[in-house]
Amino acid sequence: MSNSILFTPGKIGPLTLRNRTIRAAAYEGMCPGNAPSEQLFNYHTAVAAGGIGMTNIAYAAVTQSGLSFERQLWMRPEIIPGLRRLTDAIHKEGAAASIQLGHCGNMSHKRICGCTPVGASSGFNLYSPTLVRGLNPSELPAMAKAYGSAVNLAREAGMDAVEIHAGHGYLISQFLSPYTNHRRDEYGGSLDNRMRFMKMCMAEVMKAAGSDMAVTVKMNMRDGFKGGMEIDECLEVARTLQDECGVHALVLSGGFVSRAPMYVMRGTMPIRTLTHYMDWGYLPIGVRMVGKYMIPSVPFKEAYFLEDALKFRKALRMPLIYVGGLIARDKIEEVLNDGFEFVAMARALVNDPAFVNRMKSDEHARVDCGHSNYCVARIYTRDMVCHKTVDGLPACLQKEIKQLEYK
Numbered sequence: 001m002s003n004s005i006l007f008t009p010g011k012i013g014p015l016t017l018r019n020r021t022i023r024a025a026a027y028e029g030m031c032p033g034n035a036p037s038e039q040l041f042n043y044h045t046a047v048a049a050g051g052i053g054m055t056n057i058a059y060a061a062v063t064q065s066g067l068s069f070e071r072q073l074w075m076r077p078e079i080i081p082g083l084r085r086l087t088d089a090i091h092k093e094g095a096a097a098s099i100q101l102g103h104c105g106n107m108s109h110k111r112i113c114g115c116t117p118v119g120a121s122s123g124f125n126l127y128s129p130t131l132v133r134g135l136n137p138s139e140l141p142a143m144a145k146a147y148g149s150a151v152n153l154a155r156e157a158g159m160d161a162v163e164i165h166a167g168h169g170y171l172i173s174q175f176l177s178p179y180t181n182h183r184r185d186e187y188g189g190s191l192d193n194r195m196r197f198m199k200m201c202m203a204e205v206m207k208a209a210g211s212d213m214a215v216t217v218k219m220n221m222r223d224g225f226k227g228g229m230e231i232d233e234c235l236e237v238a239r240t241l242q243d244e245c246g247v248h249a250l251v252l253s254g255g256f257v258s259r260a261p262m263y264v265m266r267g268t269m270p271i272r273t274l275t276h277y278m279d280w281g282y283l284p285i286g287v288r289m290v291g292k293y294m295i296p297s298v299p300f301k302e303a304y305f306l307e308d309a310l311k312f313r314k315a316l317r318m319p320l321i322y323v324g325g326l327i328a329r330d331k332i333e334e335v336l337n338d339g340f341e342f343v344a345m346a347r348a349l350v351n352d353p354a355f356v357n358r359m360k361s362d363e364h365a366r367v368d369c370g371h372s373n374y375c376v377a378r379i380y381t382r383d384m385v386c387h388k389t390v391d392g393l394p395a396c397l398q399k400e401i402k403q404l405e406y407k
Contacts, residue, residue, distance in 0.1 A: 004333055007360060010053070010341055012319060013248030015160050015214035017053035017096055020336060021356050024251075024323050025058035025100035025163050025218065026346035027072065029383035034067065034074040036082035039383065044086060047349050048093035051356030053342070055090060056163055057083075058100040062150040063143070066103030066171070067113045071383065075101065075150040080157050087158030097158065100218070101150045101205075102165030103143070105174045106132040107258045120174040120181040120188070120197075127258040127294070137185055140197055143171075148204030151213070161214035164205055166237075168264055169256030172198045173220060176237060179228045179259070191233055195240055202245040216321065217241055218251040221308040224263030224298075228256065231308060235315055242318045249319040251344060252309045266300040266325060267371050272400045274377040300371050300406050302331045306338070313339045328366040329359045350375050351386045370405030 007019045023044075030040040040057070047055045060073035067074055087097040106119035109130050117125070122134035135143065147164065154162050166172040174180040175197040181188050187196050202217075209215045219237060223229045229237075241247045255264030262269060271291040275284035287294075305324035313320055322335045323344035332343050348355055351369040359365040374387040374397070387393060387401055 005336055006329075006333065010319075012161065012216065012342070013214040014212055015054075015096060015248075017342070018094060019051070019053040019356070020342045021051070021053045022098075022321060022342055022344040023047050023052050023055035023349050024344035024346040025056035025098070025165070026384065027059050027069065027379055028057075029069065029071045029379040031071050031073045034061075034070075034072060035079045036073065036086055041086050041089065043353070044097075045089045045093060046353040048090040048095035050349070050352075050354035051360065052095050052349070053356075054096035054098055054161065056098045056100055056344075057086070058163075059165060060099050060101050060150065060154075062101055062103050062146040065108075065113045065115050065118060066105075066146075068104035068108045069380070070112055073099075075153045077153065080153060083157035083159075087160075091158070096160040098161035098163055098214070098216070099154050099157070099159050100163040100165055101147060101154065103146075103171035105169070105171035106130070106180070107169065119171065121183055123182075125258060134183070137187065140187070140200060144197070144200040144204045147201045148208040151205050151208035155208075155213060159213070161216060162205070162209065163216045163218055163251065164202070165218050166198060166241075167218045167220040167253050167255075169223075169258050172201060173223075173256070176220075177223055177229050177256075179223060179225070179256075191236060195237060198237070199240070199245060202241065202247065206246055214248050216249045216251055217247050218253055220254045221252050221305065221312060222254045222263075224255040224260040228259075231311060235312065238312055238316055242316055247318070249321055249341070250312070250316070251321045251323055252305060252312055253323055254305060254308065260298075261295055262298040265373060265376055266298050266304050267373050267406065268297040268404050269295040270373055270377045270397075270400050270404055271295075273374050273397050274380060276394065276397060277378055277381040279381075301325060302327060303335060306335065309340070310338060327369050327371075328364070329362070330364060330366075332359075347371070347375060350384055351388070370401070372401040372404040372406075374401055 090097040106125045108117040119132045278284040319341040321342040322340040348367045351367045
């Protein structure tokens with residue numbers, strides 16, 4: 001592939017990456033005590049040593065109320081030395097370091113985030129499940145400033161870039177989507193109003209990022225269900241991020257992790273695996289009974305977001321990062337040839353942290369990932385690891401994995 005751009009440098013704002021690959025910002029579940037661990041350090045340094053252009057640490061809450069899981073980062077001064085140790089090691093391997101910043105909004109519980117979960121609107125989130133308190137207008141400026149403060153902390157930690165999470169049903173996404181935004185004030189109703197909070201947050205982010213940090217935004221191309229955002233509105237959000245907010249690149253995704261998680265990840269949620277790692281009680285029993293109805297399957301195919309992403313590529317002039325279903329170099333080359341500046345991968349690099357280096361020597365390299373979603377089910381209560389690395393896997397889980405493997 002002599003004309004391939006895969007292993008050529010690429011720019012995101014002020015940042016130049018050594019190649020066109022990015023470790024996608026997928027929650028690792030490797031941060032007990034909401035702080036970086038040795039496991040997180042080992043994983044991201046392995047990905048950096050494996051040839052990635054930039055690795056993305058995910059997800060880091062901008063405030064304690066933004067935590068959705070117990071083993072998740074929360075940006076605060078006391079974790080900066082641990083993050084700095086990690087970014088120094090990533091840089092030593094020749095890769096850039098980024099961190100995904102966001103707030104989960106209504107997708108949490110009081111025991112995790114320390115308060116009644118907040119969101120764009122009050123109500124009840126069936127998929128958590130929890131009562132939700134809608135944020136008051138007077139609270140929104142401080143919440144927006146928290147995003148800027150998190151960027152400043154990321155700089156102290158040695159990050160080259162930040163990714164702002166504005167998709168998947170997280171807080172900014174909850175303001176954008178008519179499914180979760182039922183407000184009757186200046187932050188609800190029309191799309192312009194629903195984008196108001198996003199623009200407040202991005203103003204603080206861009207001010208904090210200054211001229212030396214790259215800023216990317218993960219956003220939805222569709223919410224993935226009836227009553228959510230569709231492609232026309234999402235295109236307008238993308239144009240706003242490009243033309244008004246001055247973002248350096250967009251990560252194009254889709255789905256709500258609390259409403260349509262398999263639209264994000266595709267395939268089938270392995271219910272037995274999901275409940276196997278839960279604490280014993282009523283919850284795993286209930287999930288086993290109704291989980292397949294509450295988490296419907298969405299068929300997996302390679303590069304499953306590409307059809308929608310091409311519409312964004314046609315409409316926008318800014319750098320775009322394609323993510324979703326990339327497990328083989330052949331398909332990666334196709335995506336880059338379609339005009340996307342970068343490709344991002346998550347599960348491929350859980351399966352093989354050295355996949356990027358392997359692609360250098362093998363034009364048809366492919367990861368050995370069967371897309372059973374074991375790693376996805378496991379992160380709800382443990383960490384994101386491939387089942388191929390787990391010793392002593394129970395026979396019932398081995399059977400489920402075999403049934404769900406992508407052929």
